[in-house]
Amino acid sequence: MINIVLLGTGNVATHLFRLFQKSENLRVKQVYNHSPESLIGFRESSRTTTSLEELEDADIYCLALKDDVIGDVSRKLPKSNALVVHTSGAASIDILKNQDRAGVFYPLQTFSKNRELAYPELPVCLEANFPEDLELLKRLSREISAKPYLINSPQRKRMHLAAVFVCNFVNHLYGIGNHICQENEIPFEVLLPLIKETAKKVENSSPFEVQTGPAIRNDRTTVKAHLDLLNNNQHKEIYQLLTKAIQNTHGKKL
């Protein structure tokens, strides 16, 4: 049995809580947050506290907190022999430097509170100062059917950066597509199979190898027509920059 105290009640904390609860070999002993309201959803199935001084003993303190408070909370943790991990993509393991046993347990996924993850494979990036702690984090990953990757802090920061491109920025482009559809009374669902296939293609192919579209075809007529259609200056700027980027990457020139 791995005993866990979970600190935080945001998206990541909520999803980890659900995943931890599904395993018979994990027990969330306690959930901490400074605000009592945010603990309401957790009270039925776990003890909760708003005070760091009242934290119970555990094998793992899991700090699923905003980056800018991780260090502060870590310093205020009660003295214990537990493994202390944070779940951040951007923060280094060194932010926990006051802990003897520090680690990182970073689930690489986009979490929404009111959405269950639809598939079992969740990549988790692990880091720890001691080999035994790495083993403990691997066990924790297995218990929630996650796929562990050993990723050090400099790599993890860059992976988080890559994730911003393939998730946050991609979602903004979906939003622009949706906006164009709405403006022209086209159902957005027409685009969904294309969105799905575009995501699926890169499972087996390198993205730059499967690039398609007017930019890589050097199809000036279509690019010009598209720019004329765009009445939103920001969308136009994005269209121009990404067209240029595709052409630079693939050695074409409009």
Next chain:
Amino acid sequence: MINIVLLGTGNVATHLFRLFQKSENLRVKQVYNHSPESLIGFRESSRTTTSLEELEDADIYCLALKDDVIGDVSRKLPKSNALVVHTSGAASIDILKNQDRAGVFYPLQTFSKNRELAYPELPVCLEANFPEDLELLKRLSREISAKPYLINSPQRKRMHLAAVFVCNFVNHLYGIGNHICQENEIPFEVLLPLIKETAKKVENSSPFEVQTGPAIRNDRTTVKAHLDLLNNNQHKEIYQLLTKAIQNTHGKKL
């Protein structure tokens, strides 16, 4: 039985050919292309020709050609009573104005020649000058298990524009993510579940509603750290522009 003459041998033509062949109620009588080499793959299962003058009679001439030759080929077609359609997202139906019975059969998908489509639902945008021709195109859609949408030429152009954002530009962002992974010896596969979930989220939610990441959180520390990590100026420019765009869209300001 619907008899089809297919003009073109590119990605779209190749996929349509395969789909048409799967249906018992469709017959591809002939495939045309000006270059004999490109017809090799089609010869086994259909008659082929490199001469527009040799085109056989059919119910539908399907012009799966590059935008800039559609009009020209249409004018050179032998006189017949067939329905003449093109398969382009960007070209208007008017490009076929010399035809009595003109139409559009635009499958909205990203096609790669050596990749089978993995799911049955292919959206097809239909347009025709006569109601009976629209019915014929709907029948054609059903025969290949495609989902028909009635979309007029101005809408189709804008849908094609939206597709560039959600497919071609998105794929370029996947490429940047892949590049960052390669540079740092991180397996790209770690990002695949995130890519999949990001695409899946917008099936049920409006993209702007599920936007996440440092830009919308107004997390200046992470944005600054990411910009410092980016050593490629083009990637930096894209990061800055999309961060600004997300913040403008959601009323935040760094």
